Amino acid sequence: MVLDLVLIGLAIAVFPLSVTAFVLVLSTEGGIWKGLVFILSWLACFVAVLALVLLSTGGEPPAPDSPPSTASSAVKLAVGVGLVGYGWRRHVRRGRAGGPPASSGGLTARLDRISLWTAAGLAPLLQPWGLVAAGAATVVEADLSETSAYLALFGYCVLATSSLLAMEVYATFVPRSAHARLGRLRDWLQRHQDQAIVTLALVVGLLLVSRSIHQLVS
Template sequence: MLLDLMVIGTAITLGPLHNSAFILLLSSGRGTRNGLAFLLSWLANLVAVITCVLLLTGGTPPAQHSPPSVAAVAAKLAIGLGLVLYGEYLRRRPPRPPRPPRWAARVDRAKPGSAAGLAWLLQPWALVGAGAATVIDADLSSWAGRLAQAAYCLLASLSLITMELYAVRAPQAADARLNALRAWVEGHQSRLVITLSLAVGVWLMARSIYDLAT
């Protein structure tokens, strides 16, 4: 479970779309306040999904090959297959010039409430769903299970936490460097999405097939 959560958390934190949006928020008039609202909403979404799963399982992992366990593995397999198909679709699609999303023009006027809503909108829900299917195996009675879930949430938010702290401690330097980072990310967004989708998709499929076969 821990390794799966670390792979999924890493893929989430490296996602280009929400990182670009976060940098735009940090550059807006309300800068770090918008960034903080986005970050807290992002974390709250992750925690809420995990909490719902644990309420369903009672914090006790289902027996191996029981219907709930098989359903969770099947969900991860389906998500993995979907990610692979999506990544392959993007890879085969003719290249398109990068265009900023429609909401990007309104970020300068964003308020903390809309920044929090944007975090919910930009959450990579397929990966979050894979994380939820993995958390089904968590055991709340053990420290290892609780630490794994905490580590997953922090890892999935690590890029946002790092940028928020940097913007608070060195706002002028952060503005220039983070905007340079955003320009690079936007220029390589398609390649990043393809790489992450294929890599995580293959991982989830392989792990799911192994779990079903053993």
């Protein structure tokens, strides 16, 4: 379980769409407060998903080869296949379209006018829900009678939010340097976003497929 959560948490942390959107939120007027609200909403969503899963299992992992255990592996397999398919289709469309990515100037202008409530609402919308579903299917294996399970779940939440937390802290305490460097990060992500999404989807998808198949046949 821990290895799968690390893999999924890292993938969520570096997901290009949510990272780009968060950089844009930080760049707006009052961006520090909007970013903080964004992160709190993001974490609240994670905790809610984990709570629902753990309530459904009672905090006890299903027995091997039981229907819940098989369903958990099947969900991860489906997510992995979906990620591979999505990454491949995006790669094909990118090759056919060619040319530079579309400008995000309109998005930046719209984000500059968002309220704190809108920033809170954006966080759940921008989470990569396929990866969140894979994480939820993995959390089914958590045994809350062991302290290590709590540590793993806490670490998963922190890891999945680590990129946002790092940018928020950086922008809060070193605002001038953060503005310049986060601006360069935003520009790089906008130029390479499709390539990053394709790579992330294919790599994580293939790893989920291989691990879930191993769990299903073992």
